[in-house]
Amino acid sequence: MRLITHNMLQCHVKNCNDNNFPLRLEEVEVELVEADFQPEFLQNIIGKLEWPAFVNTAVQLGNTNLPATIPDNAKDNEEFLKVLHTALLETHVQQGKMVCPNCSHVYPIKDGIPNMLLAEHEI
Amino acid sequence: MSKPQPVAVTTPTENEKSYEEEHVHNVYQTIASHFSDTRYKPWPVVEDFLNGLELGSIGADIGCGNGKYIGVNPNVCILGSDRSSNLIQIVRDRGFEGMVCDGLNTPYRTDAFDFAISIAVIHHFSTPERRRSAIEEILRVVKPGSPILIFVWALEQSKFSKRNFDKTQQDVFVPWMLSTAKTNNDEAAVEESPKKVYQRYYHLFAQGELDELIVETGMADISRSGYDRDNHYVIAIKK
Numbered sequence: 001m002r003l004i005t006h007n008m009l010q011c012h013v014k015n016c017n018d019n020n021f022p023l024r025l026e027e028v029e030v031e032l033v034e035a036d037f038q039p040e041f042l043q044n045i046i047g048k049l050e051w052p053a054f055v056n057t058a059v060q061l062g063n064t065n066l067p068a069t070i071p072d073n074a075k076d077n078e079e080f081l082k083v084l085h086t087a088l089l090e091t092h093v094q095q096g097k098m099v100c101p102n103c104s105h106v107y108p109i110k111d112g113i114p115n116m117l118l119a120e121h122e123i
Numbered sequence: 124m125s126k127p128q129p130v131a132v133t134t135p136t137e138n139e140k141s142y143e144e145e146h147v148h149n150v151y152q153t154i155a156s157h158f159s160d161t162r163y164k165p166w167p168v169v170e171d172f173l174n175g176l177e178l179g180s181i182g183a184d185i186g187c188g189n190g191k192y193i194g195v196n197p198n199v200c201i202l203g204s205d206r207s208s209n210l211i212q213i214v215r216d217r218g219f220e221g222m223v224c225d226g227l228n229t230p231y232r233t234d235a236f237d238f239a240i241s242i243a244v245i246h247h248f249s250t251p252e253r254r255r256s257a258i259e260e261i262l263r264v265v266k267p268g269s270p271i272l273i274f275v276w277a278l279e280q281s282k283f284s285k286r287n288f289d290k291t292q293q294d295v296f297v298p299w300m301l302s303t304a305k306t307n308n309d310e311a312a313v314e315e316s317p318k319k320v321y322q323r324y325y326h327l328f329a330q331g332e333l334d335e336l337i338v339e340t341g342m343a344d345i346s347r348s349g350y351d352r353d354n355h356y357v358i359a360i361k362k
Contacts, residue, residue, distance in 0.1 A: 005202050005220060008181070021232060041198060044179020045332045048237070107230070113211055116204075116224035120140075123228055 001093045001114050003061075004045070007054050009114075011100035013122045019102040022053035025060045028096030028109070035089045041085055043075045049088075058087045131292035132324070134249045146296070146324035147247045148206055154299050154321055155209035161190035168351050169242055172272045172358065180237035185226050185261055186244030190214035193221075199238075204229065226257050230344040231264040233299065239264060239271045243354070245333075246275040246326050249294070255336050265361050269332055271348065272339070274356045278327040294303055294321035328355050341348065 011020035055066045065083045076082055098107040098114065105122070107117050135142050143322045151158065176182070180199040184192055187203030188210050203221035205211050214221035224230055226244060239261050248254045261271050278293055300318040324339050334348050343359040350356075 001220070002220060004181070004200060004298040005222070008183075008202060009230045009233055010232045012228055036197075038198075041200075045181065045200070046176070048179075048181055050232075055200045067321045083311055111212075112220070113208070115208070116222055116230040117206075118225070118228065123225075 001072060001109055001112060002089055003054060003057055003091055003093075004088045005114075006057055006093070007049050009087075009098070009116075011103060011105055012116070013100065013103055013105045013118060014099060016060075016103040020100055021042070022101075023056055023098035023107065024101055025057060026097050026099055027105070028061060029094045030061050031092045031094050032086070032090050033092050035085070037082065037085050039078065039081050041089075042081050045088070046070060046074055046084070048095070058091070059089060061093070063087050063091065070119070129295035129297045129325070129327075130322075132294050132296050132322075134294050139249045139253060141250055141323065143247065146322060149209040150299065150321045150323045152209050152333060154301050155189075155207055155213060157301055158299070159210065159213045162189055162191055163298045165195055166242070166274070166352060166354075167193055168349070168356055169240065169272065169274070171271075172238075172240070173199065173201075176238055180234055180236035180238045182240065183229070183231060183261075183264055185229060185241045186215065186238060186247075187221060188243075192240065193219040201240075202231075226261055227253065229241075229260055229264060233263055234266045236265045237269050240273075241271070242274045243276065245273060245329060247324060249324060249326065251336070255339055258337055259340050259342060262359075262361050267361050269361050270358055271343070271361065272352045272356065272358050273333060275328045275333055276325055277350060277353055278329045279353075280327070281348070293307045293327045295325050295327060296330055297325050298322055314342065328357065333357050 009023055051070055058066050071080055072075055093109055094112050096109045176199045178198045182201050184201050185205045187205050190203045193201045193203050203214055204224045206225055208223045211221040211223050241261050245254050245257050248257050299321045302318055334345055334357055335344055337359050341362050346358045348357040348361050
């Protein structure tokens with residue numbers, strides 16, 4: 001699971017509607033997998049991210065290279081785009097769990113695959 | 124030998140979930156590998172839809188199967204999900220990303236995506252309410268003004284023989300023949316080995332039925348609908 005995916009996820013347990021994003025990453029094993037650097041793709045993606053959640057999640061994984069706010073010149077700032085590229089598209093969580101900050105529901109990640117299925121009573 | 128033909132069934136009025144578990148989820152778990160081997164060519168309508176998206180779009184493929192659409196357009200990001208963990212492992216092994224979740228209850232943020240697709244999925248839900256709920260869930264996760272593309276099997280099928288197929292019956296089991304041979308290395312052995320039959324549940328959509336369900340949600344306007352390769356499809360825009 002890449003962080004671009006994580007940024008789109010929220011807890012979906014029944015009646016867990018507040019403070020259910022972002023899911024906290026715990027006990028993770030991370031792997032960096034090289035991907036093609038596409039500046040134009042990244043330029044268009046920036047505005048679609050929940051930025052503070054993305055930065056906080058990267059920090060949880062030990063990546064402190066991202067600025068707290070999106071730089072004004074983000075689209076022309078190649079250094080920034082490269083940092084963004086690594087954190088967003090090349091960082092893969094292979095093992096671990098995602099924990100809801102509100103209800104503490106645990107979603108396991110095994111061999112790169114998050115299991116987001118809920119039990120009957122949680123739907 | 125002629126192709127296996129569908130058989131009409133009566134759907135249950137309660138415990139629909141366990142019915143789908145037995146006749147959809149468990150079947151896909153079992154046939155995942157063989158199923159995936161037969162699903163590699165993208166359908167043109169889906170391919171055109173994906174290639175027409177803006178550079179840097181993010182979308183969801185809900186019920187992505189073996190992930191055959193995830194890499195079609197490298198200029199967009201598609202997050203795949205499927206109810207079958209065995210199919211998602213195939214997605215992962217092909218170098219793509221997928222997650223296991225239920226189409227009626229996805230873990231995505233509301234209004235998160237620029238588009239969503241659900242190809243040959245909604246026909247596996249066994250009541251009109253559940254099929255509509257699945258569409259509502261797809262619409263929930265895309266931004267207002269964004270398109271979704273849905274494909275479902277049509278009642279108007281060219282590949283079912285008329286002799287065996289009653290056109291008034293929309294709920295059917297479609298058999299999947301799985302060889303019991305353990306290896307694919309010896310094709311003759313596979314060919315001669317006994318086949319086990321797995322029955323998958325389908326609701327075959329009549330012309331206009333998918334459009335009506337989408338309109339019923341009140342969440343989208345139909346942009347385009349059509350028929351292609353024994354399927355009905357609709358592109359709708361979230362309000």
